[in-house]
Amino acid sequence: MMSGELEGSETRSQALSRVLLEGRDVEKRFCFGKRCPPVVKGVSIFIRSGEIVALVGESGSGKTTLAKILAGLLKPTSGEVFFMKKPISRMSKQELLNFKRKVQYVSQYPDLALDPMWYLYDSIAEPLRIHGIAKSRKEEFEMVLSTSSRFGLSLDHLRRKPRNLSGGELQRAVLARAMVLNPELLIADEPTSMLDPSTQAKIINQLIEVQKERGLAVLFITHDLELAKVVSNRVYVMFSGMIVESGDTSEVFSSPMHPYTKSLLDSDTAPLEVVVNEASCPFYGQCDISMDICRKSPPPEFKLRNRIVRCWAFEHHRD
Amino acid sequence: MKLNRAEALGISLILATSIMAVLSLLPEKYFGKSGTPYSPPSPEHLLGTDDLGDNVLRSLLLGGRISLLIGILGAAVSTLVGALIGVLSGFIGGALDDALSSLIDLFMTLPALPLMIVLAAYLGPSFFNEIIVIGLLWWPVTARLVRARARQIREAPFIEGLIGLGAGRLYIIFKHVLPNVWGLVFARFVLSVPGAILLEAGLSFIGLGDPTIPSWGTMLHFAMTRGALLRGAWWTFVPPGLCIAITSLGFTLLGMGLEQRYKLSTKPMRDLL
Numbered sequence: 390m391m392s393g394e395l396e397g398s399e400t401r402s403q404a405l406s407r408v409l410l411e412g413r414d415v416e417k418r419f420c421f422g423k424r425c426p427p428v429v430k431g432v433s434i435f436i437r438s439g440e441i442v443a444l445v446g447e448s449g450s451g452k453t454t455l456a457k458i459l460a461g462l463l464k465p466t467s468g469e470v471f472f473m474k475k476p477i478s479r480m481s482k483q484e485l486l487n488f489k490r491k492v493q494y495v496s497q498y499p500d501l502a503l504d505p506m507w508y509l510y511d512s513i514a515e516p517l518r519i520h521g522i523a524k525s526r527k528e529e530f531e532m533v534l535s536t537s538s539r540f541g542l543s544l545d546h547l548r549r550k551p552r553n554l555s556g557g558e559l560q561r562a563v564l565a566r567a568m569v570l571n572p573e574l575l576i577a578d579e580p581t582s583m584l585d586p587s588t589q590a591k592i593i594n595q596l597i598e599v600q601k602e603r604g605l606a607v608l609f610i611t612h613d614l615e616l617a618k619v620v621s622n623r624v625y626v627m628f629s630g631m632i633v634e635s636g637d638t639s640e641v642f643s644s645p646m647h648p649y650t651k652s653l654l655d656s657d658t659a660p661l662e663v664v665v666n667e668a669s670c671p672f673y674g675q676c677d678i679s680m681d682i683c684r685k686s687p688p689p690e691f692k693l694r695n696r697i698v699r700c701w702a703f704e705h706h707r708d
Numbered sequence: 709m710k711l712n713r714a715e716a717l718g719i720s721l722i723l724a725t726s727i728m729a730v731l732s733l734l735p736e737k738y739f740g741k742s743g744t745p746y747s748p749p750s751p752e753h754l755l756g757t758d759d760l761g762d763n764v765l766r767s768l769l770l771g772g773r774i775s776l777l778i779g780i781l782g783a784a785v786s787t788l789v790g791a792l793i794g795v796l797s798g799f800i801g802g803a804l805d806d807a808l809s810s811l812i813d814l815f816m817t818l819p820a821l822p823l824m825i826v827l828a829a830y831l832g833p834s835f836f837n838e839i840i841v842i843g844l845l846w847w848p849v850t851a852r853l854v855r856a857r858a859r860q861i862r863e864a865p866f867i868e869g870l871i872g873l874g875a876g877r878l879y880i881i882f883k884h885v886l887p888n889v890w891g892l893v894f895a896r897f898v899l900s901v902p903g904a905i906l907l908e909a910g911l912s913f914i915g916l917g918d919p920t921i922p923s924w925g926t927m928l929h930f931a932m933t934r935g936a937l938l939r940g941a942w943w944t945f946v947p948p949g950l951c952i953a954i955t956s957l958g959f960t961l962l963g964m965g966l967e968q969r970y971k972l973s974t975k976p977m978r979d980l981l
Contacts, residue, residue, distance in 0.1 A: 462872050489874035501865040506887045519875050 408474070409574055409606050410459060410492065411435040415468035417454055428454045430630040431468070433690070438573060441600065441607045443617035443638065445653075446627030452610050453497065455627070456578045459608065460494035461485075490520050493567035497579040499559040503551045503566075510547035513537060513566045520570065536569045537562075540595050557588040564592070568599060574606040582611075593620065614653065618642050626650050629671035631687075636696030646698045648676050670701070678702050715965035721958025725951070729776050732769035746941045756943035758927075759934045767927055768947050774923035775905055776955070778838055782904035785843025787850055787897040791889065794854025799862050799885050800877075809855070815848040824907060828916040835918050838911060842904045850896040857889050891970040899963030902956030909952050924948035 417429040429451045436442050446452050457463040459470055461477055469476045472488045480488060496502045503512045514523075514533045523529035537547060540561040551559060560580060567575055577596075581589040597620060600607055611617055617624055618638060625635045626647065634647040645651045649672050669687040673679050680701055688699045711719070742761040749756045755764040797808035824841050831837040861867060861884070870880050911917055912925025915933070919926065931937055931945035 460872055462868060486874045489872060494869070494872050496865045496869060498865050502869050504866050504884050504888070506884075515870075516873050519873055519879070 407438050408435050409438045409472070410608075411471045411474075412455070412459055412465075413469050413471065415455065415458055415465045415470065417451075417458060417463065418466045427466075428630055429458065429465075430687075432627075432630075432632050434459070434625055434632060434635075436574060436606050436608055438606050439604045440622045441597075441609060441620055443621035443624045444608060444610045444627060445612065445614060445617045445624060447612055450627045451630040452612075452627055453578055456494065456576050456608070456610050460492060460576050461488060462494060486520070490516075490570050491573045492576065493570065493572040493574070494576045495563055495567050495578060495580050497582055499556065499563045499580075499583065500551065502563045503559065505551050507550070508547070509542075509549055509551070509554070509562055512551075513547070513562065513569055516566060516570045522570070532569060533565075537565045539568070539599055540565045540592070556583055557592065560584060560588075560592055561595075564596060568605075571603065572605065574608065575600075576608045576610070578610045579612070580609075581616075582613075614642075626653070631671060631699060632697075633672070633699050634697065640696065646693070646696065646703060647700050648672060648678055648702075672700075712965060714961045718958045718961030718963075718965065721954055722962060725772060725776060725955045725958065728769050728951075729773045732766075732773045734769075736766070746936070746939060746944075748941075749943050755947055756941070758941075758944045759930070759936060764927075764944055764947065767922065768924070768951065771922055771924045771927050771948060772951060772955075774835075774921050775908060775925070775952070778835070778842070778908045778923065779901045779905035779955070779959075781839045782842030782846065782908065783897055783900035785839060786846035786900055786904070787893060789843060790847035790850025790896065791854050791893045793847065794851040795858045795881060795885055795889065797851070798855035798858025799881055801859070801862065805855075808851075812848045812851050812855070815845070816852070818845070820845045821907070821910060824911065825914065825916065828911050833916050833918050835921060838908055838917065841911075842907050846900055846903055846907070850893070850900065853892060853896060854889050857892055858885055861885055861888050891966070895963055895966035895970050898959055898966055901959040901963075905952060905956055905959075924952050 412432060412434045415429055415432045415434075416427055418425040418427045432451075432455055434444075434455070444452055444455070454463065458465050461470070464478070469478060471477070472480075472492065475484065477485065477488055503509070507515075510533060513536070514529050517523045517529055517532060523532055533547070534544070537543075542558065542561050542565060546554065546558055546562070551562075554562065560583070564577075564580065575596075580596075581592055584592070593616070596607070599605065609617065609621060621638045623636065624638045624641050625632050626641070626649065627633070628649045634641060634645070634650045641650065642654065645654055652675070669685060670676070670679070670683040673683050676683070682701050688701050690697050690699055691703045693703065742763070743753055743757045745757060745759050745761045747753060747757045747761075753763050753765070755768065758764055758767065793808055793812070797805045797812070824845055827841045827845075828837065831841065867880060867884065870884065908917070908923060909925035909928070912923050913928050913932070915929055917923060917926050917929070922930075925948075927948040928945055931941075931948075936944040
């Protein structure tokens with residue numbers, strides 16, 4: 390059932406194929422005292438309208454930081470984020486408000502993403518109120534109710550406060566809150582990591598149904614490779630703050646190129662440990678095809694047809 | 709909402725004092741005429757008379773009205789100042805936070821009573837001056853508690869989400885930060901009332917209260933300066949002293965209960981943050 394849906398959205402994304410959000414050479418450093426190590430190292434990423442893009446990587450690889458930069462919640466140390474070809478750092482107040490309406494970010498902690506003192510209905514209606522979208526109480530009520538019911542929330546749920554809701558219900562509420570504005574892009578940061586597998590599957594299915602219906606673009610951030618494989622059209626693999634490989638999901642998963650991606654796909658049993666190394670390539674310490682140059686200079690992006698790999702081993706294969 | 713024993717006792721003590729304040733509105737004729745000075749309690753004068761032959765019970769009821777009013781208004785002003793400074797300092801942060809925190813620390817180290825005596829003597833004894841002096845000196849504890857809570861809320865993911873939605877800073881403060889500190893502010897208000905009542909009594913006792921509107925502190929002041937203490941006319945000074953103690957106890961018990969409730973109600977969030 391799911392593959393059929395995906396084909397539908399794939400053809401549409403190719404038909405539209407308009408770049409909605411793009412991050413160019415994004416770098417972010419966090420300072421602890423005098424040291425300012427980079428968390429995101431020169432990442433370039435784009436999302437076209439209507440497609441589902443997965444960003445996979447283990448914890449600590451900088452996924453969440455990158456997601457927050459793309460959502461405009463953090464300022465990058467260098468680099469720029471473009472929304473519909475316009476840099477968000479140079480947007481006017483009006484344009485920025487429009488950006489914040491069209492791009493919604495869902496945090497990985499549903500239990501902390503809602504004001505504990507507010508009733509669920511008000512929390513879900515709040516985005517409409519901030520942007521002054523609903524013209525009357527009645528219209529607001531209808532919009533909130535129709536979006537909430539898409540995610541399986543009843544009127545009874547809407548009358549409660551967050552502490553009287555389960556984890557799954559909170560996650561649905563957070564998604565409904567993001568979707569009530571009818572955004573063009575949803576950045577979902579590990580939206581289901583706190584849930585049990587069956588609830589997870591239900592919520593993902595509901596999200597994909599809504600995605601199909603509204604032609605929404607989704608950036609799906611996850612450490613769950615199976616999930617990424619099933620839901621996404623394209624995938625970005627992140628390791629230690631770098632996008633090491635990207636391309637169409639089916640191609641990346643069937644023929645991974647970067648040694649890290651390979652080890653990720655093989656390592657069902659033994660998870661990798663990040664080895665601290667001084668070499669320029671962050672994967673140098675664990676790599677079995679490492680060369681001399683890997684230690685000296687960081688690997689640039691090598692384009693191979695519609696895929697991108699950051700590994701010196703592919704220097705001679707590029708187009 | 710189920711009350712525990714301490715809260716129920718607190719509320720009944722506060723109710724008892726409030727009834728006293730209401731009874732003070734009764735016409736004078738119910739309290740009998742002035743009698744011989746220093747006559748002990750009798751059926752005619754239930755609590756005896758003072759140095760001027762005035763009915764002590766009537767002075768006690770009238771004084772309760774003033775003490776309660778100054779206590780509540782003083783606590784309200786101090787809580788308002790404390791909450792405002794706490795929220796601004798904790799939520800906005802940065803240089804403003806540094807400046808306001810230093811101010812809080814400065815006011816915390818000031819010895820309140822001596823400063824209050826100086827201020828009251830300088831501003832002159834009047835009803836509003838007493839409220840202002842109490843309000844200006846009793847806020848630092850509230851400010852510090854509210855600041856800590858506001859900082860916690862600022863770091864909560866739901867605030868980040870609101871910024872992501874395009875909500876303004878003032879909107880967030882009024883719609884999200886204030887409702888989340890409201891329980892704490894209310895508990896602090898109730899806990900500030902006994903402090904304000906005691907400070908007012910202290911000021912009046914040393915003669916810095918407004919003599920035109922005698923409070924319980926003023927009664928103690930006159931018992932001291934006009935010789936009732938020396939004569940052993942206990943009915944003139946024991947009742948106001950007891951009333952001050954009982955009222956303060958009532959507000960303290962209720963305030964502690966409210967604070968505990970607030971802590972419990974925010975527990976899940978505090979654990980996660």
